[in-house]
Amino acid sequence: MRIALVDSGIGLLSTAAALRRVRPDADLILSMDPDHMPWGPRSVPEIVGRALAGARAVLGERPDALVVACNTASVHALQALRAELEPRIPVIGTVPAVKPAADRGAPFAIWATPATTGSPYQRDLIDRFARGVEVTPVACPGLADAVERADPVAVGEAVDRAAAHTPADVSAVVLGCTHYDLVGEAITAALGERVTLFTAADAVAAQTLRRLGAAPRPDAPRTGELRVYASGRPARLPEAALAYRAGALLTTEAAA
Structure with a gap:
């Protein structure tokens, strides 16, 4: 294979x-x-x-x-x-794991690149799979680039910025860029263990x-x-x- x-x-x-x-x-x-x-x-x-x-x-x-x-x-x-x-x-x-996150019935956020956040594609995913659930799109400028460079300082700064724009009541975050999967531990550290990360891999x-x-x-x-x-x-x-x-x-x- x-x-x-x-x-x-x-x-x-x-x-x-x-x-x-x-x-x-x-x-x-x-x-x-x-x-x-x-x-x-x-x-x-x-x-x-x-x-x-x-x-x-x-x-x-x-x-x-x-x-x-x-x-x-x-x-x-x-x-x-x-x-x-x-x-x-x-x-x-x-495809970002919007459906399994929405199936929990609790507020969640979607972290994605600025180009994807607010795009018709992402809005369609939310409309199809998360009707009636509060969803917060969070743009993460610079995070994918920082991951690509393996720059821990830049990753930390970008994660902290995104975490600051993530509502405190969300219990899950969908990672809408495959680069973000690689720094899941840093994201969990910023958001807290109470927040579940949903990835597509x-x-x-x-x-x-x-x-x-x-x-x-x-x-x-x-x-x-x-x-x-x-x-x-x-x-x-x-x-x-x-x-x-x-x-x-x-x-x-x-x-x-």
């Missing part, structure tokens, strides 16, 4: 780690785009173009599935990717296996290999990735 993941940067690590946990025997191919990141501020045609380029860069690896491990790319490029690759290669997108991993008709096998031998591409070039995991637990899980497998 060979699974490719596409993102502008290291936000894909959380989903890659989730896939490694449920299928340690699966080969993972990570396609990042350091030459053109971040994708968020780019126009929709540019985002679509970069996501397609990231997918095309790894087709030579013969992936059985492609995971769009990026909220921004899932919003704007999922249709184009599916039109080009399916049904030959199933394409799985990343495990659900995306589960959906990927469903699309492949495969079952989770966390006890399988850890024989899965790792390939890394940087804007189409074979590469190693970036140094910043090694600062995170998800990156450390994959460290010894990084390809030259």
